[in-house]
Amino acid sequence: MTNPLVYASATDVLAQFASGQLSPVEYLTALIDRAEKVEPTINAFCETLYDEALAAATTAQAVYADREATPRPLEGLPIATKEKHAIAGRTLTEGSLALKGNIALENAPVIDRLLAAGGIIHARTATPEFSIALYTQSDMWGVTRNPWNPDFTPGGSSGGAGASLAAGSTPLATASDIGGSTRGPASFTGTVGFKAPYGRIPGAGPMSMDYYRGDGVMARTVSDAILFANQLIGPDPRDHATVPAITLPREYDDVAGMRIALCYRLGDYVVDPQVIVNTRAVAHALESAGAIVEEIELPWRSEEIVLASAGHFGTMMAQMVYSTVDGRVDELTDYGRAFVEMLRPIARTDEVNYFRSTQIETGMQRALAEAMTGYDALICPTSASTGLPAGDTLADGVDIDGTHVPLSLLALMTLPFNICNRCPVLAVPSGHADNNVPTGVQIVGHTYDDPTVFRIGTAIEKLRPWAFSLDHSPRF
Known part of the structure; x- marks a missing residue:
C-alpha cells in the first residue's frame, strides 16, 4: 500500500517537521521506498544521492530538535534536481553520450539557492539529450514514462521532474524552460510548473543570455x-540578466472582479477537443467565482512561430550543442543530430535568420500586449495534444484529433510565451483526457507581474481541486 506521506505537500511536510510530528529522516525514507517501487516503470531519476541525503536529513533532524536553532525555509526537505543543473564534482552530461564522464566544476545558481535554504538533493532527474525535445528519452538514460499512463511520455525536457512529482518520489523539483520544458511536463503529469519571466531566477552562462529560456520550479x-x-528568485553575479528580487505572497485575494482573457487556439493551433473542454471548465469555474472571462483571438500563425524559433534556436541552442560536443555529432541521439544538422544550416538562409526571427518576435509581443490590454491575465491550454507516445522521437510529427501536424513542437502551446518571455506563466492542471493523461492550462501575466498568475492559480486550485492523494494518483 502507498504511504500517504509521499503525496503530502511540501508546505505540510515542513510544518510537520517544525511541530515534531514527522522527522526528515522518516520522510526521506518514505520517498526512497516509493522511488524504489515506481522507478523500474517510470525511470524518472538518472542518479540517486540517497546516502548523502540521509546524512543531511539526520543533520536537519537535529536542527528541528534544537529549540535554540532557526530552521531555514526548506530545512530537511528532499528536492529532485534536473541533471542539467550542475552540482560541483558530479557528472554533467545533459543525457548525451558525447559528454559521458564530464564533471561539473561549480554548482548552478539554483543548486546553490536550494542548498542555502536547507533543501536536500536526493535525486537528479532525466531529460532528453541537451533538453531539446518535448519528450524525455536518451541513449544514455533510456525512456522516461508518465506515471498516469506509462504508454505516454511525461513530456520534456523536465519530464523526469514531472514524472517523479506525479509518482510521489519527490515533493519539489527544479526545472527549466526554453520552449515549454517546464509547462509541458506539468500539463502531462497533472503538476504545477512556473516559467518565471526572463531574469527572475538566475541561470548558468552562457545560455542564461538566451532570452527564450529560464530556470524554474515544479511542484x-x-x-x-x-x-x-x-528561494530561487533574485540576482546572482554569475547571471547579469537577473532582475531585482521580489517575494511572492503566500496568500491572495479571490478573483472576484478580475478581468481574464481566454484564448483556446493562440491563432491557428490544432487543439484536441478534450483539451478545449477542460480549458472551458476552468474558465467557467473562474466565472463562478466572480471573474469576468472573455474569449479573445490572437493573430499569431504557426508558420511564423516556426520561423521565429528556427532562426533563434539555430543561432543559439543548436550552436551550443554543436560547440559543447566539440563537433562529435555522430555521438548524439538521432533527434540530437537532426536538431544540429537541420537548424544550424537553416538559420543561415535568407528566409530564416536571427534578424528575421526578431522581426517576427516583435510583432508577436506587440500582438499579445494589445490583446491583453484591459485584462489582468490570459488563460489558454498548455498542450494542444492529450498525450504523446513514450519512446517515439516524433520525427514525422503528431496526430491531434485526426489531423496530422507535421512539426511536433506544435503539440505544445508554450513556445509563444518563450518568444514573449518577459511574461510570467504558471501552468496548472485542468483535468484528464480519456487516456488518463492530465491536461493543463497556462496562466499568462503581463510582463513581470508574477503575483497575478499565482493569484489566479491559487483560485483555480481551490475551485477545481486536483490535490494528489491515495484516491487521485497514479496506480502502482
Whole structure:
C-alpha cells in the first residue's frame, strides 16, 4: 500500500517537521521506498544521492530538535534536481553520450539557492539529450514514462521532474524552460510548473543570455511552487540578466472582479477537443467565482512561430550543442543530430535568420500586449495534444484529433510565451483526457507581474481541486 506521506505537500511536510510530528529522516525514507517501487516503470531519476541525503536529513533532524536553532525555509526537505543543473564534482552530461564522464566544476545558481535554504538533493532527474525535445528519452538514460499512463511520455525536457512529482518520489523539483520544458511536463503529469519571466531566477552562462529560456520550479500545488520559487528568485553575479528580487505572497485575494482573457487556439493551433473542454471548465469555474472571462483571438500563425524559433534556436541552442560536443555529432541521439544538422544550416538562409526571427518576435509581443490590454491575465491550454507516445522521437510529427501536424513542437502551446518571455506563466492542471493523461492550462501575466498568475492559480486550485492523494494518483 502507498504511504500517504509521499503525496503530502511540501508546505505540510515542513510544518510537520517544525511541530515534531514527522522527522526528515522518516520522510526521506518514505520517498526512497516509493522511488524504489515506481522507478523500474517510470525511470524518472538518472542518479540517486540517497546516502548523502540521509546524512543531511539526520543533520536537519537535529536542527528541528534544537529549540535554540532557526530552521531555514526548506530545512530537511528532499528536492529532485534536473541533471542539467550542475552540482560541483558530479557528472554533467545533459543525457548525451558525447559528454559521458564530464564533471561539473561549480554548482548552478539554483543548486546553490536550494542548498542555502536547507533543501536536500536526493535525486537528479532525466531529460532528453541537451533538453531539446518535448519528450524525455536518451541513449544514455533510456525512456522516461508518465506515471498516469506509462504508454505516454511525461513530456520534456523536465519530464523526469514531472514524472517523479506525479509518482510521489519527490515533493519539489527544479526545472527549466526554453520552449515549454517546464509547462509541458506539468500539463502531462497533472503538476504545477512556473516559467518565471526572463531574469527572475538566475541561470548558468552562457545560455542564461538566451532570452527564450529560464530556470524554474515544479511542484504538486501552487503554494508549494510559491514556497520554492521564493528561494530561487533574485540576482546572482554569475547571471547579469537577473532582475531585482521580489517575494511572492503566500496568500491572495479571490478573483472576484478580475478581468481574464481566454484564448483556446493562440491563432491557428490544432487543439484536441478534450483539451478545449477542460480549458472551458476552468474558465467557467473562474466565472463562478466572480471573474469576468472573455474569449479573445490572437493573430499569431504557426508558420511564423516556426520561423521565429528556427532562426533563434539555430543561432543559439543548436550552436551550443554543436560547440559543447566539440563537433562529435555522430555521438548524439538521432533527434540530437537532426536538431544540429537541420537548424544550424537553416538559420543561415535568407528566409530564416536571427534578424528575421526578431522581426517576427516583435510583432508577436506587440500582438499579445494589445490583446491583453484591459485584462489582468490570459488563460489558454498548455498542450494542444492529450498525450504523446513514450519512446517515439516524433520525427514525422503528431496526430491531434485526426489531423496530422507535421512539426511536433506544435503539440505544445508554450513556445509563444518563450518568444514573449518577459511574461510570467504558471501552468496548472485542468483535468484528464480519456487516456488518463492530465491536461493543463497556462496562466499568462503581463510582463513581470508574477503575483497575478499565482493569484489566479491559487483560485483555480481551490475551485477545481486536483490535490494528489491515495484516491487521485497514479496506480502502482
